[in-house]
Amino acid sequence: MRTPIAYFLLLSAILFALGSASVLLRRNALRIFMGVELQLNAVNLTLVAFSRMHLELDGQILAFFSMVVAAAEVVVGLAIIVAVFRRTSTTDVDRASVLHG
Amino acid sequence: MIDLIGLAIAIPLLAAAVNMLFGARLGRWAGWFATAAMAASFAIALGALLDLLALPAEERTQVVTVAEWIRAGAASVALDLRVDPLSITMAMVVTGVGSLIHLYAIGYMEHDPRPGRFFGYMNLFCAFMLVLVLANDFLLLYLGWEGVGLCSYLLIGFWSDRPEAARAAKKAFITTRVGDVLLMLGLFVMWVHFGSFDFDVVLGHDGSLPEIAAGTATAISLLLLGGAVGKSAQLPLHVWLPDAMAGPTPVSALIHAATMVTAGVYLVVRSHTLFEISEVALTVVAVVGLAGALYAGFSSLGQYDMKRALAYSTMSQLGFMFLAAGLGFYAVAMSLLVAHAFYKALLFLTSGNVMHGLHDEIDVRRLGGLRRDMPWTAALFAAGALALSGLPPFSGFFTKDAILELASHDGEVWAYVLGSLGALVSAWYIARLYFTAFMGDRRYEGHAHEASPLMRAPLVVLAIGALFAGAWLAFTPEGRLATFLEPVVGHVVEGHAGPSTQVLIAISIVLTLAGIGIAWRLYRPRNAERWISFPEREPGMAGALGHAFYIDDLYAWAVGSVGLRGAEGVAWFDRTVIDGAVNGVGRAAVWASGLAPVWQSGKVRRYALTFLAGGAALLLYAAVRV
Numbered sequence: 199m200r201t202p203i204a205y206f207l208l209l210s211a212i213l214f215a216l217g218s219a220s221v222l223l224r225r226n227a228l229r230i231f232m233g234v235e236l237q238l239n240a241v242n243l244t245l246v247a248f249s250r251m252h253l254e255l256d257g258q259i260l261a262f263f264s265m266v267v268a269a270a271e272v273v274v275g276l277a278i279i280v281a282v283f284r285r286t287s288t289t290d291v292d293r294a295s296v297l298h299g
Numbered sequence: 300m301i302d303l304i305g306l307a308i309a310i311p312l313l314a315a316a317v318n319m320l321f322g323a324r325l326g327r328w329a330g331w332f333a334t335a336a337m338a339a340s341f342a343i344a345l346g347a348l349l350d351l352l353a354l355p356a357e358e359r360t361q362v363v364t365v366a367e368w369i370r371a372g373a374a375s376v377a378l379d380l381r382v383d384p385l386s387i388t389m390a391m392v393v394t395g396v397g398s399l400i401h402l403y404a405i406g407y408m409e410h411d412p413r414p415g416r417f418f419g420y421m422n423l424f425c426a427f428m429l430v431l432v433l434a435n436d437f438l439l440l441y442l443g444w445e446g447v448g449l450c451s452y453l454l455i456g457f458w459s460d461r462p463e464a465a466r467a468a469k470k471a472f473i474t475t476r477v478g479d480v481l482l483m484l485g486l487f488v489m490w491v492h493f494g495s496f497d498f499d500v501v502l503g504h505d506g507s508l509p510e511i512a513a514g515t516a517t518a519i520s521l522l523l524l525g526g527a528v529g530k531s532a533q534l535p536l537h538v539w540l541p542d543a544m545a546g547p548t549p550v551s552a553l554i555h556a557a558t559m560v561t562a563g564v565y566l567v568v569r570s571h572t573l574f575e576i577s578e579v580a581l582t583v584v585a586v587v588g589l590a591g592a593l594y595a596g597f598s599s600l601g602q603y604d605m606k607r608a609l610a611y612s613t614m615s616q617l618g619f620m621f622l623a624a625g626l627g628f629y630a631v632a633m634s635l636l637v638a639h640a641f642y643k644a645l646l647f648l649t650s651g652n653v654m655h656g657l658h659d660e661i662d663v664r665r666l667g668g669l670r671r672d673m674p675w676t677a678a679l680f681a682a683g684a685l686a687l688s689g690l691p692p693f694s695g696f697f698t699k700d701a702i703l704e705l706a707s708h709d710g711e712v713w714a715y716v717l718g719s720l721g722a723l724v725s726a727w728y729i730a731r732l733y734f735t736a737f738m739g740d741r742r743y744e745g746h747a748h749e750a751s752p753l754m755r756a757p758l759v760v761l762a763i764g765a766l767f768a769g770a771w772l773a774f775t776p777e778g779r780l781a782t783f784l785e786p787v788v789g790h791v792v793e794g795h796a797g798p799s800t801q802v803l804i805a806i807s808i809v810l811t812l813a814g815i816g817i818a819w820r821l822y823r824p825r826n827a828e829r830w831i832s833f834p835e836r837e838p839g840m841a842g843a844l845g846h847a848f849y850i851d852d853l854y855a856w857a858v859g860s861v862g863l864r865g866a867e868g869v870a871w872f873d874r875t876v877i878d879g880a881v882n883g884v885g886r887a888a889v890w891a892s893g894l895a896p897v898w899q900s901g902k903v904r905r906y907a908l909t910f911l912a913g914g915a916a917l918l919l920y921a922a923v924r925v
Contacts (some may be wrong), residue, residue, distance in 0.1 A: 221907050230904075291903040298901025 206247035213240035227279045227289040231272070238268045300346030301361050301382050306392065307343040308380075308429045315422035321884055322415010330405035335399045337425060341394035348387050349633050352783075360504075361784050362435050369438075376496060379435035385787040386781070388633060389432035389565055392640045396557045397425045399757035400701035403648050404549035406754035407655055411547075417457060421553065423449035428558050432565060436496035437486055440566075444530070445481065447559045448475050454554060455546035467542035474539040478529015483753055485522030488515070513577050518876035520573050520580030522564055524587070531563030531617045533591040538851045540614055544606040548651030551606060554615050558642040561636050564620040568629045571788060575627070589717055592618030594848065596724035600731065601844025605650045605661045608732055608881045611847065612687070613643055615725060616699075622718060623702040626711060629788035630781035631701050634772050637780070638694035642765035646729075648758055649680040652750040653736065657743060663735040664831050667824075670737045672747040679735040679758045684733050686765040688726040689811045692802070694769025699725070700807040701773065702865025710796035719810055726814025729821050864880030 213236055220233025242261045249257025284295055316335030351359050358381040368378040401421060408417055424447055424717075431443025456468030486496065490517055493501050495862050503509040511519075527533070532540035532555075543555050554560070567574065574580045592615045599611035616639050623632035654661050656673060670677040689695035699722060707715040707867055772780040781791055797803075822830050834841035846852060898909075 207410055218911060222911070225904070294903070295901025298896070298899055 203247055203251050206243060210244045210247070212239045213237075213243065224292050225292055227282070227291050230291060231275055233281070234275075235268065236274075237266060300343060301350045302363055303343055304347050304363055304380050304390075304433060305365050305383050307340045307347075307394065308426050308433065310339050310343075311422040311429070313425040315419045316424060317414045318419035318422060322413070322419055322671075322686060325415055327409070327414065329403070329414040329418045330408065334398060334401040334405060336422055337394060337398040340425065340429070341391075341398050344387065344390045344394045347382055348391060351382060351384065351387055352515045356786055374494070376436060376438050378439065378823065379497075380581050381435035381498060382431045382433070383568065383787055384783045384785075385565075385569060385633070386432050388637065388784065389561075390429060392561075392637055393425060393428045393432065393558050396640050396644050396761070397428075397553060399761055400549050400557070400644060400648070402552045403552075403754050404547075404652075406751050407549055407651055408547065414714070415663070417454075418549070420450055420453045420457070421549070422538070424454065424554060424559070428562075431562055435498055437489060437498070438496040440569075441482065441486060441579045444526070444562065445479065447554070447562065448472065448479065451475075451543070453561055454550040455543045457544075457547055457550065461545065463504040463542075463546040466775050467539070467545040471539040471543045474536055475529040478526045478536050481522045481529070482526025484521050485526065488519050488522065492519070498569070502570060508572055508576065509575070511576060513810050517577035517579050520577050521569065521583065523570055523573070524580060524584060527563030527566045527621075528587060530565075530566075531560050531621070532614050533563065533617060533621060534594060535850070537595070537614050538854055541602075541607045541610045541847070544604070544610050548606070548647060548654060551610070552644040552647035552651070555610065556647050557640040559805075560613060560617060561620070561640070563631055563675065564617065564624060564636055567621065567624045568632060568788060569626070571627075571629055574624075581625050581627065583625070585622050585714060588618045588621025588623075588625055589714060589721070590618070591615065592622060592721040593724070594618075594716060596721050596728060597844060598847035599728040600724070601841060601847070603662050603845075605653065605663055605732060605736060606647070608663075609643070609646055609650060612646075612725070612728060613639075615721065616643065619699055619702055622706075622714060626706055626709065626714060628702060628705050628791055630784045630791055630847075631698065631705060633784060633788075634769065635698035635702065635782050637772060638686070638698045641696060641761055641768050642683045645679060645758060645761040645765045646683040646687070648761070649676050649683065649753075652676040652679075652754065652758075653747070653830050654753070655750060656747040660743060663732065665742050666736040666826065667739045667743070668737070668741040669747060671741075673737075675749055675755050675758075677733075679755075679762050680737060681733060682762040683765050684729040686769070687729045688815065689722055689807065690726075691808065692770050693766050695725075696807070697769035697773035700804070700879070703807065704800060704803045705791070705793060707797040708794040708800075710794060712797070715797070719806070722807065723810045723814040726811045728820045729814040730818035734818055734822040735827075735830070739827050739850050742827075 217233045217236030217238075217240060220236065221230050224233065226229050245257040245261040245264070247257075249255060249261075254290055279289060283289055286293060288294075305883045309623045311333075314333055316324065318329050325332060346828040351361070354361075360381070363380045363382065365378045365380060367375060401418070404418070404421065404672060408414055411417060414439050427443045427446030427450060429443070431440055431447060434440040434443060452472040455471050456465050458737055459468075489496065489501055492511060493509070495501065498504075501509055509516075529536040540555060540560070544551050544553075574584065595611040595614035595618060599608045599615065602608035602611060616635070620635050620639070622634045623629070623635060650661065652673065653666065653669060653676065656676075657666070660666065686694040689699050691697075703715055703722060798806075820826075834845070843849065
């Protein structure tokens with residue numbers, strides 16, 4: 199008896215929505231970052247679920263790639279956040295708007 | 300020497316370049332250098348004249364090819380110089396009178412700080428004038444035509460620190476430009492019709508007429524006449540000439556009396572075959588000339604500035620030349636041109652003596668009695684005045700009155716009657732100048748010093764020419780200009796209408812004496828108070844004469860008031876509508892680009908929302924499409 203794919207998708211959608219809400223509503227850069235991670239993992243979950251449904255490994259491989267890239271992105275992103283924090287003593291992303299047009 | 304005629308142009312041109320480049324180093328020698336160049340040019344022209352006289356009459360048109368000038372496809376304009384009786388006559392006047400005026404100018408300009416520039420311009424003028432008269436085609440003639448116009452501008456405005464001189468220079472240049480544009484249009488029509496500017500093609504040669512319909516000939520002739528009217532200061536483009544007297548006096552004598560202003564007459568005489576094919580054009584020439592002669596004669600009576608009075612006199616004499624050309628008496632027109640070059644140059648230079656001796660005072664109301672301080676100048680002025688007035692046996696009689704006599708014999712009664720009135724006025728205005736400036740009591744302060752011998756010498760030569768050139772050119776077998784010019788302008792056929800020659804001569808002498816008599820009655824020494832106060836007693840008449848019948852004021856009003864108003868209207872339209880449209884496009888682009896930065900707020904969360912919305916929209920689109 200297999201769990202229907204819809205459950206996974208629903209869970210993934212909930213996680214993605216939570217992540218998106220965190221990205222859009224939070225002003226602290228670290229919390230936004232956490233939201234982004236949540237979104238990525240929601241998508242990973244979808245990939246793995248579909249992979250299982252079709253009995254093919256493509257989705258899982260892509261999920262690995264996604265994790266690797268996410269890890270790299272965390273490194274770069276955290277570095278930027280630290281750099282910005284050093285300059286402005288804040289992690290409020292709305293304050294970091296020097297490049298507005 | 301005919302083959303070397305190009306040198307007659309090249310030498311003054313080279314001298315002009317030297318004087319303009321190194322004039323400051325030459326200093327006082329600039330004048331002598333320029334005069335020597337003119338004398339050399341004169342010698343070459345004289346040699347060419349003698350060579351021409353040695354040839355039989357029918358071979359007296361020699362074309363000297365210097366180079367090919369312009370080649371464009373099949374069309375080609377040669378740089379040819381034409382030595383024929385007409386052009387060599389003009390060249391003799393330009394180089395002969397020109398040399399004398401250069402010599403005079405050495406003395407006249409001795410205190411000027413920039414002799415190099417002055418004599419450079421003068422030499423350049425003579426070179427261009429020679430190009431004009433020696434050209435073998437209309438394009439080269441036009442080059443000279445514009446060149447002398449340029450030099451006229453430069454020399455009128457030579458004292459550029461005087462505002463009136465700068466204004467007069469601009470006025471002369473712009474007014475003559477109106478005529479020059481007409482001349483250029485004439486050349487265009489000529490090119491379209493003939494495909495050539497060559498005199499032989501356009502004007503016919505060896506007695507054959509050019510192949511052209513009367514209408515086209517009329518168009519070309521009238522356009523050429525437009526150019527002539529501008530250059531020769533005839534109605535209605537005459538307004539620049541009196542103001543041009545703001546230039547140094549040798550310039551007035553050389554350019555605005557003896558040579559450049561006669562270029563219009565030369566052009567008409569040169570193109571006479573075209574004018575003859577179109578009968579209308581010749582009549583217009585005669586009417587313009589006669590109207591100008593009378594108009595300018597009366598205007599001269601109202602001038603108190605001696606040089607302005609002489610300028611109107613020049614315009615009047617040029618009117619007589621146009622009248623003669625318009626009636627078909629080309630040789631007589633040329634005789635008057637030559638004689639006029641002598642006596643009008645003389646009159647201008649004597650008035651230059653007065654200015655030189657009296658710190659630029661030239662208003663006859665503040666002169667008077669100069670005869671005692673300046674006996675030479677007074678005698679020389681009297682010689683010029685006698686020549687102009689037309690008393691026998693002096694030049695004016697054999698030239699100006701010859702025109703009237705021929706007109707009467709041809710049955711042109713209107714030309715004779717009005718022309719005689721003009722002759723009477725000529726005697727009147729020139730006698731007026733002599734009586735008011737040189738006779739009676741002094742009305743000036745201090746002592747007027749007589750001109751130096753250096754300045755007197757060329758005047759004496761000019762005076763001899765002024766008094767006797769007319770008779771020599773009219774009668775002596777070796778000097779008879781009419782015979783000499785016959786290969787170019789044809790034989791003057793004398794009619795037999797009207798009174799006999801003896802009666803006409805008597806009438807002309809009586810009229811001249813009447814003119815002098817009127818002048819004596821009005822301006823004799825004991826009437827000085829009366830004529831000086833004339834404007835107060837008769838302001839209307841004095842104003843009309845003094846302002847030359849307000850034509851200049853009419854132009855000033857038309858251009859300065861009506862024209863300016865129109866120009867302002869056009870400028871408003873340009874600024875608001877045309878510039879408004881162009882600037883509006885620019886402003887719209889700026890405004891639109893002002894909207895764009897809204898997207899680049901710098902707010903990361905807004906970017907994220909945009910991504911999300913965009914992604915959602917794409918998904919929605921994909922879902923709806925499936």
